[in-house]
Amino acid sequence: MKFKIALSPRARETVESWDVRRLLNQVLCPNFGRLGSANLQEFGAMFFHPKPRAELDEQIRAFKASCAVPPLIVSDMENGPGDMVLGAARFPHMMGISQTGSEELAYETGKIAALEAGEIGYNWTFSPVADLAVEPDSPVVASRSAGHTPEHVVRMAGAYMRGLQENGMMATIKHFPGDGFTTWDQHLTTPVCPLGADQWRSGPGRAFRELIDQGAMAVMPGHIALPAFDEPDGRGLYPPATVSKRLLVDLLRGELGFEGLIVSDAIEMGGVVGFMNYYDACADTIENGCDMLLFPRVDDRFYREMEKRLASGRLTLEALKDRACRVLSLKEQLGLTAADGEPAGGRSLSPSASTKTAGPASGTEAVPSAEPASDTEAAPGGGSASVRRSYGREIAVRVVQESITAVRDRAAPSAAASNRHPVHHIEGKWRWRRASSAPGAPHRGEMAVAAGK
16 A cells, blocks of 8 residues: 655644744754754754664764654665664675575565664664666666566565565655666766656656555655656756656655655766756755655855745745644654654564554554664563564574575686676576686676666
């Protein structure tokens, strides 16, 4: 069942009482590493980069203490918790998880990410990657993707997403309308998806549509242009999805029927600020359909520039209030705030809890939140935190053992006569690359698994 943010009367009333700065802060997700503990104030969300568990626990607690409205705590748990919560269970990249062919293991990996990260307060992750790994030299997608066909991506990324959301962690599918078709890097420039409308609908569009239908709670647009559904500006350039009303409102909200949260990718990336002025991009991102702005550089100038754009009409107060209302309403559904707007107590992540979890069948039901657990006390999901971490490591070992790695693929049928080496076996087929000129040298074909070449 599709997830829908049900706008709350309490949230509507609240945003009407807020000034512009507080409205802006509620739709911002800064980077804690840049902001620092000395500059903490209330924001709608905060992103935390990899740190040891104890250090993250301390930082998250400090940030939450600065917020009157409980915040969303977020990171990039694309392949389990261990790359972001140092000391938690570590897993291969999503393509490695995908190569097991096991939806059970993909689900369990998502579940472990939700439970282990949930111990210290995380309730949102910018994952899974829903892009199709079609171009083998894509600098962004590569092994972060589950595969190169929409069927396989939906099956494996969908299982991972359910593991997250059915255990209290809001998932985000990215990077709409789909990266992985060019060699351009959206960190540096604006990639242009070359697909026609029908090709898009049967390829990446299908993956996003089906994951939305399964209950994806958030979508992250990439700084990617899609000319098949958009119009060029006066320079003849197509805008990145981040600032495109045609892509965010007409296509994502309209044709695909998405009614959850839309969060931008990092707003300082070259794919958007190379296309337009940085502050115009911040304003247009909110005005044209995004609910939350990722990694803005929050300082006095930022507020001044946003106020200028409010005065000029580039950013309307109506849009800003709507986005803040959606964020507050979502927090009520997540169980972070009670209906009266006060902070709500943490609830068990156990599937047997009285509050239903938000998976494909949960619609607009609340997602229980997690509270930190010590190594010895009962932890969300059942058992002690230490027992659950041990289970996480067991699942990680299974994933590694059931994946087919490049090293193990060397035992595949010999291809010496054609001067090719097997790279991966995925979706029932061997993928090959030409031998490098020097042993061990990197080769563009190493990611041929993604494109089936």
